[in-house]
Amino acid sequence: SRDAAHRLCLQDQPLAGRFPLETSMLAFRPHAAQLSAGRDTLAITARVTQLEFSGAQCLASLLTPAQETLMVALPPEAPVRQGQTLQVHVPLADWHAFDAQGRRLAPLAQGLSLAA
Numbered sequence: 001s002r003d004a005a006h007r008l009c010l011q012d013q014p015l016a017g018r019f020p021l022e023t024s025m026l027a028f029r030p031h032a033a034q035l036s037a038g039r040d041t042l043a044i045t046a047r048v049t050q051l052e053f054s055g056a057q058c059l060a061s062l063l064t065p066a067q068e069t070l071m072v073a074l075p076p077e078a079p080v081r082q083g084q085t086l087q088v089h090v091p092l093a094d095w096h097a098f099d100a101q102g103r104r105l106a107p108l109a110q111g112l113s114l115a116a
Contacts, residue, residue, distance in 0.1 A: 010042055011064070018092060020108060024100040030059065032094035033072035035080075041089040046070060048084045062088070 009015055010026065019026065037043065046062035049069075053076055060080060062070040072088050074080060097105040 011045060011066075013042055015042075018108065019095070019097045020105045022099045023097040023105060025098040025102075027096045027098065028090045028094050030071045030073040031057075032090050033070075033074070033088040034090075035074065035078060035086070035088060037089045038091060040092045042092065042095065043087050043089050044070065045085065045087045048080055048082050048086060051080065051082055062086075 015023075015026075033044075034041075044062075044064065046064045048060050049063050050061040052059040052061075056076065057073045058076045058078060058080070060072050060074055062072060064070065070088075080086060097107070099105055
């Protein structure tokens with residue numbers, strides 16, 4: 001989203017200088033999310049709407065206050081339950097930026113990596 005000054009932000013976390021200016025959308029792969037804060041991470045607060053246990057992981061569907069749906073992969077023993085509001089943390093290097101046409105943008109030198 002954008003703040004009142006039209007700067008890119010994520011749930012009130014300023015993103016200026018972390019992603020290209022033409023960034024319209026940010027995404028991450030489900031396995032990049034973690035429950036504990038780390039160095040150089042962005043946090044997302046969301047409500048758990050569905051849990052799917054599949055052996056080595058638990059896939060959790062989350063709904064943000066902005067009504068955006070996210071999917072995260074968590075360890076099956078994670079203390080998470082449906083309806084719970086939780087905070088997940090995603091390292092900056094695991095975010096992918098896209099422009100308004102859906103084209104992936106090259107990361108900034110100090111920010112994202114192109115690792116798949």
